[in-house]
Amino acid sequence: MNAMNDRRPQVEYEILKPRRPALPIAMGSIIAGWLGLLIYDLAASGQRGGLASYPRIRMIIPLVALIPAALRILRSKDLESNQQAYAVFVRLTLITLIACVVLGLVTIVPIRLTQLELPADLLSHITAGVAGLIVMLALPLIAENMAQLFRYRTRGTASGMSRFYFLGLFLLAVVAQMIPISHEDKSGEVFTFIASGFSALGFVMAVQGGWILNLRKRQKLKLLGLAFIGAPAVGTLMSIALTSDAGTGMLTINPALIPLIWGLGLSATFVNMIIFVTALFALPTADAIDRRNTEVSSLANFARLLTQSLDSGNLIDTAIAIACEATSGYAVWLEKRDGEGREILLGSAPRIPSQVATALMAAPVGKGISIGNAVTERRRVEVIDRLTGFAWSGQGGRQEIRSIAAAPMQVGDDLRGTLFVAKERVNGFDRDDVVVLTALADQIALALQQSRLIQQSLKRERLEQEMLIALDLQRRLLPKLLPQSPFFEIHAESVPASIVGGDYYDVVTFSDQTLGIVVADVSGKGASAALYMGMIKGIIQALSGRCSSPKELLAETNVALHGNLDQRWFATMTCAQIVDERRTLRIARAGHCPTLLIRDGSGTYSRSKGLGLAICKPALFDRNLEVEEFVFSPGDYAIFYSDGLPEARATDGEEYGYEKLMETALAAAGNGASPLAMRDAIFEQIDQFCGTEPQADDSTLVILRWQ
Amino acid sequence: MSQFSLSVRESSPAQVIDLNGYLDAHTAPQLEQAFQNLLDEKRFNIIVNFRDLIYISSAGLGVFMAFVEDVRGNDGDIKLVAMSPKVYNVFDLLGFPMLYEIYDEEHQARQKFLDSSSSLD
Numbered sequence: 001m002n003a004m005n006d007r008r009p010q011v012e013y014e015i016l017k018p019r020r021p022a023l024p025i026a027m028g029s030i031i032a033g034w035l036g037l038l039i040y041d042l043a044a045s046g047q048r049g050g051l052a053s054y055p056r057i058r059m060i061i062p063l064v065a066l067i068p069a070a071l072r073i074l075r076s077k078d079l080e081s082n083q084q085a086y087a088v089f090v091r092l093t094l095i096t097l098i099a100c101v102v103l104g105l106v107t108i109v110p111i112r113l114t115q116l117e118l119p120a121d122l123l124s125h126i127t128a129g130v131a132g133l134i135v136m137l138a139l140p141l142i143a144e145n146m147a148q149l150f151r152y153r154t155r156g157t158a159s160g161m162s163r164f165y166f167l168g169l170f171l172l173a174v175v176a177q178m179i180p181i182s183h184e185d186k187s188g189e190v191f192t193f194i195a196s197g198f199s200a201l202g203f204v205m206a207v208q209g210g211w212i213l214n215l216r217k218r219q220k221l222k223l224l225g226l227a228f229i230g231a232p233a234v235g236t237l238m239s240i241a242l243t244s245d246a247g248t249g250m251l252t253i254n255p256a257l258i259p260l261i262w263g264l265g266l267s268a269t270f271v272n273m274i275i276f277v278t279a280l281f282a283l284p285t286a287d288a289i290d291r292r293n294t295e296v297s298s299l300a301n302f303a304r305l306l307t308q309s310l311d312s313g314n315l316i317d318t319a320i321a322i323a324c325e326a327t328s329g330y331a332v333w334l335e336k337r338d339g340e341g342r343e344i345l346l347g348s349a350p351r352i353p354s355q356v357a358t359a360l361m362a363a364p365v366g367k368g369i370s371i372g373n374a375v376t377e378r379r380r381v382e383v384i385d386r387l388t389g390f391a392w393s394g395q396g397g398r399q400e401i402r403s404i405a406a407a408p409m410q411v412g413d414d415l416r417g418t419l420f421v422a423k424e425r426v427n428g429f430d431r432d433d434v435v436v437l438t439a440l441a442d443q444i445a446l447a448l449q450q451s452r453l454i455q456q457s458l459k460r461e462r463l464e465q466e467m468l469i470a471l472d473l474q475r476r477l478l479p480k481l482l483p484q485s486p487f488f489e490i491h492a493e494s495v496p497a498s499i500v501g502g503d504y505y506d507v508v509t510f511s512d513q514t515l516g517i518v519v520a521d522v523s524g525k526g527a528s529a530a531l532y533m534g535m536i537k538g539i540i541q542a543l544s545g546r547c548s549s550p551k552e553l554l555a556e557t558n559v560a561l562h563g564n565l566d567q568r569w570f571a572t573m574t575c576a577q578i579v580d581e582r583r584t585l586r587i588a589r590a591g592h593c594p595t596l597l598i599r600d601g602s603g604t605y606s607r608s609k610g611l612g613l614a615i616c617k618p619a620l621f622d623r624n625l626e627v628e629e630f631v632f633s634p635g636d637y638a639i640f641y642s643d644g645l646p647e648a649r650a651t652d653g654e655e656y657g658y659e660k661l662m663e664t665a666l667a668a669a670g671n672g673a674s675p676l677a678m679r680d681a682i683f684e685q686i687d688q689f690c691g692t693e694p695q696a697d698d699s700t701l702v703i704l705r706w707q
Numbered sequence: 708m709s710q711f712s713l714s715v716r717e718s719s720p721a722q723v724i725d726l727n728g729y730l731d732a733h734t735a736p737q738l739e740q741a742f743q744n745l746l747d748e749k750r751f752n753i754i755v756n757f758r759d760l761i762y763i764s765s766a767g768l769g770v771f772m773a774f775v776e777d778v779r780g781n782d783g784d785i786k787l788v789a790m791s792p793k794v795y796n797v798f799d800l801l802g803f804p805m806l807y808e809i810y811d812e813e814h815q816a817r818q819k820f821l822d823s824s825s826s827l828d
Contacts, residue, residue, distance in 0.1 A: 502765075521765070523765035523766060523768070523769055524732075524765075524766065566769075566773075567769075567772055567773040567776070568766070568769030568770060568772055568773040569769060570765070570768070570769065570772065570801075572800070572801065591800060591801040591802050592800070593800065594800070607800075609802070610802060611801065611802030611805060611806070612801040612802060615772060615801065615802065615803075615806065616802075616805075616806055620805065620806075624802060624805050653761070655793070696731065696764070697764075
């Protein structure tokens with residue numbers, strides 16, 4: 001037992017041992033004080049002779065040396081768990097035993113040494129000195145561990161009382177130094193009596209043995225043994241210290257030890273006796289308490305697991321470990337069922353070969369039905385008490401499964417799988433096991449479900465992040481500035497149906513410095529559409545400076561796109577060149593929606609010939625591409641849009657259509673609406689038409705009005 | 708959400724794919740699979756009947772583009788028949804009539820296949 005380890009609560013990741021600098025200092029101080037006393041005595045004996053004549057005040061020296069140790073006792077931390085209390089008691093017994101043995105040896109040695117005819121005077125002085133040192137070292141250690149035991153699980157006054165107890169003992173020892181002890185007066189006996197009174201306090205405090213009840217059975221047995229040895233060990237220690245030659249010599253040197261030995265010794269004896277009795281009475285219920293403790297801890301573990309089941313592999317290992325612990329099973333595995341079928345999960349460190357597990361699942365329970373199927377059908381825990389023939393030879397030699405239990409893992413009425421527990425002995429499962437298994441199996445099913453949900457939501461979150469990036473990218477692709485002119489006004493807007501759409505509009509500059517407007521619809525949606533859009537923007541911006549007309553730009557764009565992409569992919573585009581910013585547009589249409597023109601209060605769709613981009617070979621594309629030129633007057637409009645507008649769908653499936661689009665635009669134009677006002681009118685009409693029906697396609701609108 | 712179904716039948720010398728409902732990004736893979744199956748069976752005379760198709764999106768259009776080169780490379784063709792005006796408008800806007808033979812009636816397309824096969828003989 002390493003005394004260093006049990007002082008503070010252990011944290012898993014703390015590799016360094018908690019430091020305890022006070023211990024060497026306390027022990028060093030005691031040794032130094034005691035040696036100082038002995039050397040002083042030796043030096044002084046040469047001059048005067050006779051210990052009794054020395055000033056009593058000198059004996060305060062070893063007591064002063066005890067102060068660091070006493071402070072340690074007062075400052076020592078409270079225990080936090082039954083396991084720590086257990087460790088403290090083990091330590092206490094070990095210290096007592098060691099002190100007992102060493103002190104015993106010291107008292108034996110002088111007998112042999114006497115035969116060497118050393119000066120008996122010096123020899124007894126040395127033996128007494130060594131004995132005193134051992135006692136001086138052992139007392140604070142014993143006192144410290146007892147103080148911790150006394151304080152454990154006590155609050156308020158009881159805790160204060162234990163401090164008073166040790167402080168009182170210490171003061172008693174100091175006072176004992178101040179009064180001369182001789183054969184005439186009885187002050188020694190008086191101190192002994194008072195010290196014994198203190199030990200009665202110790203007895204009261206020693207009754208705090210409740211922690212023993214919650215220890216594991218093995219620990220209780222060990223406590224029983226330790227206390228059985230401990231009580232006589234303390235007694236022996238006391239009798240050697242108080243009655244042996246070395247002991248009495250030591251007490252002559254330092255009578256202050258008398259009350260300490262009496263007080264602590266009796267208390268320690270009480271502690272041992274009480275622990276012995278408590279452990280003895282706790283033994284019959286030990287099995288039940290062990291079981292309850294593991295169940296409680298397993299369920300607590302599992303509840304914790306539920307909240308952090310991020311890693312399903314880890315989750316299964318933990319579930320298996322918990323089921324093993326809660327049922328004292330030899331091997332545990334799960335059969336998981338989901339939409340994809342069944343899967344046997346043995347965990348990352350299986351204790352049973354998968355063939356044996358599979359064979360066990362087919363073991364018959366009753367007439368012609370395997371245990372696995374029985375659980376699936378009856379939805380309850382099934383047990384086979386006696387099995388033969390399920391043996392294998394593993395690393396640990398021959399292993400055999402003699403009994404098995406299986407429990408359905410359900411979430412609500414939904415069967416998610418089966419939990420199997422196998423044991424090496426027959427009749428391995430009692431009624432409690434069945435109860436635990438039922439609860440555990442459902443807990444595991446819940447945890448697995450939770451884990452899956454978490455995975456799904458993580459995935460969804462990632463996708464959403466990706467979409468947001470794509471949306472941002474797409475927004476950057478749209479032009480920040482639209483052409484400005486005293487002769488016309490432009491408004492442009494694109495509304496994606498989902499987060500990211502396939503619509504795109506842009507402003508280009510042709511080789512003759514005329515401006516152009518491009519509206520395009522890229523097939524596909526989401527992130528891929530945004531990427532294609534970025535590519536098209538790059539192509540158009542690169543080519544427009546080399547092209548002098550919409551037809552040329554579209555033809556060149558088709559060359560660039562054709563054959564470079566997925567065969568299924570295409571784009572449609574309308575390109576309008578502002579040939580004369582006062583009144584003329586030149587428009588070419590590559591498969592895109594026809595441009596809506598409103599001139600002199602009447603509307604037309606400009607549906608010039610033209611194939612979509614990336615649909616066919618350049619020769620065919622070029623041959624079929626027409627360009628039309630239109631002349632406008634102030635108050636006329638050119639409206640470019642994407643198919644999201646005419647194909648906007650109402651709840652009954654009806655499409656908004658080209659006719660309504662034109663009607664709405666004409667009505668707005670009749671009022672002399674600005675491009676922005678016309679946009680509002682069109683979107684408002686479409687919203688009214690569609691109601692709450694979610695739209696499948698993006699809506700893009702570029703409106704140009706002459707003024 | 709979107710309802711779509713298709714069936715494939717033989718109408719010698721061609722295979723006819725009947726489309727029904729809404730053909731969009733979600734349902735296009737079904738049509739793609741149907742084409743792929745026909746190509747795997749080395750049947751390259753394909754008629755697609757649009758009689759019961761209500762809506763086609765750009766993803767639906769993409770399917771035809773994906774297979775037409777393969778089919779034509781094997782001396783076959785994809786002919787489109789019986790489109791509603793609305794569906795035809797979508798094809799027409801894109802210029803598909805310049806790339807595909809589109810007929811009002813299925814038998815016209817079938818006759819065309821018969822004519823071309825007899826001319827080969």
